[in-house]
Amino acid sequence: MSFSQTPPQQRQEQIGFINNRWRQLYELEKESGQTALQFLFLTNAGGAVATLAFIGAIGAGKIGIGAKLALAFFVVGVILLGVSRAKQFHHMSGLFKHWKSLVAAYFSDKTTYDYILGEDNKKAVDDICDYVFPYASFGCFIIGSIVGFISLI
DSSP: OOGGGSOHHHHHHHHHHHHHHHHHHHHHHHHHHHHHHHHHHHHHHHHHHHHHHHHHHHOGGGSOHHHHHHHHHHHHHHHHHHHHHHHHHHHHHHHHHHHHHHHHHHHTTSSOHHHHHHHHHHHSOOOTHHHHHHHHHHHHHHHHHHHHHHHHO
């Protein structure tokens, strides 16, 4: 049965379920994204700390280029993740400011409800950088780990 053919009481129950499911999936997505970013930070920062400890224990003049290169990859991974988090913050802040201005225009009868929803949907889009920076950070961890391991052999 389509939405328009659904009785009003059942329609309200379905809308309630849809809203609850949307909220649940949104929270799962948000939580998994935050967990992934925390993982990337901890692994890259941990790799950098371990490499620095190794360099400190052996002496900077006695280590090969491999350990220095591994350290560079871990540090770049942390920096990429920082850029990703900053970009994410500014994007969310922009969405919120945009939404506030749309709602203010709606409440002052300068626009329609459908218009503000359409404009919000236009603004809330994924950017390729939302994927490039975190995956590049993960790549830095993998490459740093491989280079560090090879330099120990």
